[in-house]
Amino acid sequence: MIRPATAEEIPGLVDIWLRASIRAHPFIPEAFWSSRAEAMAREHLPQAEEVAVLEVEGRVIGFAALNGDHLEALFIDPKVQSYGHGSRLMAHAMAGHERLTLCVYSRNVRAVSFYHRLGFRAVEERVEPLSGESETLMVWER
Numbered sequence: 001m002i003r004p005a006t007a008e009e010i011p012g013l014v015d016i017w018l019r020a021s022i023r024a025h026p027f028i029p030e031a032f033w034s035s036r037a038e039a040m041a042r043e044h045l046p047q048a049e050e051v052a053v054l055e056v057e058g059r060v061i062g063f064a065a066l067n068g069d070h071l072e073a074l075f076i077d078p079k080v081q082s083y084g085h086g087s088r089l090m091a092h093a094m095a096g097h098e099r100l101t102l103c104v105y106s107r108n109v110r111a112v113s114f115y116h117r118l119g120f121r122a123v124e125e126r127v128e129p130l131s132g133e134s135e136t137l138m139v140w141e142r
């Protein structure tokens with residue numbers, strides 16, 4: 001089931017985000033992600049216009065956060081990745097929009113390929129200021 005997140009679920013969402021970020025970005029030190037966890041819990045998730053969670057058998061296993069037409073975050077618990085859960089969340093997000101944008105670390109080849117398969121195209125390469133890593137701005141239009 002995909003539904004809106006509750007404020008009480010934010011700590012669990014941050015836990016998913018942290019574990020998934022560390023796994024997906026071995027090119028960024030773990031300490032970077034740990035240092036960003038409080039901002040994720042206190043600012044990014046609470047201030048997102050929409051945070052949708054994917055709940056399976058009573059357990060939240062992933063989430064998508066959007067601000068308008070920009071996907072800020074899509075994360076699935078690493079224990080249950082590669083079972084189509086990210087695609088389910090993206091289908092939900094795409095159903096409610098005519099256009100979506102997102103930024104993804106360019107060296108996260110798995111994620112870049114995932115978004116390409118969903119119909120996103122790369123439009124700009126730039127440096128993400130907090131990490132200093134290259135990121136790709138991608139766009140999808142119905």
